[in-house]
Amino acid sequence: MADQRAKEVHHGTVANRRRLADQVRVERSDRQADLIWREKHFNFIKMHYLTHFASHVRRFGSISMYSTEMGELAHKDQNKDGYRRSNKNEAARQILSHYDRQHAQGIRLQTIESLLKVEGVIVVEDSGMEMLTVPSCSSPGRVLKGCMKNTSRLTELCTALDIHYSNMMEEILRFIRQTAADDRRLPADPAELGLLPVEGYVQLEIPGPDLQETDRFQIHRARCTGTRAFRNGGSRNDWVWVQTGGEANYGDLRGRGVAWSLAPFKIRNILSEAAAVHGLALVRILDPLNGGRFDIASGHIRVGNRINGRDMRIVSIGAVIRQAQVIPSGEKQWIVNHRIDLTTFNEIY
């Protein structure tokens, strides 16, 4: 309509023509905005489908995962691995027999595993020997791996980590004072502590029960390579959750603190008769901001560097719960990603 009007008055004054052209332009952009606004919606099938998830679970049980990965992996197991192990000459038969053998071995292992669960003792065929077995559901302990060279005393460990010996000694004494006084306890004398043999490690393996399957364990491998490179990349010092206090502390974190793992180490108390080995870890602990509560605006918990007071701390490796994931956000602050796995999601909410 506006276009018609523009044609009718094309012989009008310049100002008139300009005014009309402006009017046409405004009307067109209004029309476009209106169309875009009318056509915007969230009504598409995948959005609607979500409304059926809960009722679906009620009727048919939990929702399973489908993936094409299984088929593709099977192709590798059944054909590619077999071909690689063959002599490439009339390979079909060799591939078949290879897969057969692998399959039979797998079945045999499964049989042994299920027998272990039932009895706890199995008789090894032919030899007549009895093997006593540990029930597979007992929780495995934490393991230190990757021994660092030249860290046989606390002084050497401090040099390797580039930290002050006095700070280390102060922290370790503080840790000792918190432990129970028995014959396993480390000596609280700095001179004696300095003589004890030490081994520094670069990896702490932390097994934790799987949330979904009670008889399986997830193993977290917290790496602390210090300044050295990890697998041809940069250095890697992982974040970990450390139990620092009771459930009432730290708000929604319930007594857990985020820490940067510096060095797990073993120290042997050769001065006492028990000669107990202690697994300890040096960590740099972060302070939760806002009392460890969820930030209303971002919906996440934030942690930050300690501004004053000691941030280095010695903890027993038993207090290291699992790895943590934090994402840098601003100057010396991090956001705790509690949605990284189901276990963390289930604990922090």
Place this chain on the structure above:
Amino acid sequence: MYETRDSMLYREKALRHEPAEAAVIAEYFQQLGVKIGNNVFTGLDRVSPADIHKPDRLHNIYLGLLQHMMEWVEGFLKKHKRHQAFDDAWKEIPPYPGFSVPKKAYREIRQWQGNQMRNLGHCIAAGLASALQNPDSSQYQDFKSALKCVSVQVDFTLMAQYRSHTPDTLSYMESYLQTFHRTKVIFLEFRTLKETLTQANR
């Protein structure tokens, strides 16, 4: 408790039910809320009738919901000029067991695979929170509701992964969905189809 249903077990029990007409088995199925009988798919080769109607997480959530969500999030970041901050946060994500660290910046990834989307689902909410930090007063409400909307979608997907459910977890899932519908309006402007845009520019 809503656990994963074992259709093989049901089948075995139903087969025993036919000749003997045991009332106990009928009672068992009554309690489960399952009917005994065959449908049209029974007996077809390589077809498991128990799995046909199930929604799958790969296509519905990772390649469906999350992929759509990322389009809106991209539009939102572009509008508020936080694209670079998001890319920076994306590259800083540290490793975690079962999570492969993204090697490329977010905008460099051309094609998304199922497991990449799963990875994304685990870190998108925190990454976005990092990219949208320090809003000015005019952005505060927008950022807050965008983060809320993304977070509840991720929460929903995480809870959908539970192998067994209780009435409580199901009510959580429903409440996440309701919150999403309450807050989704923030992303409405990024839901314009390409067809509409061409039509509007005609």
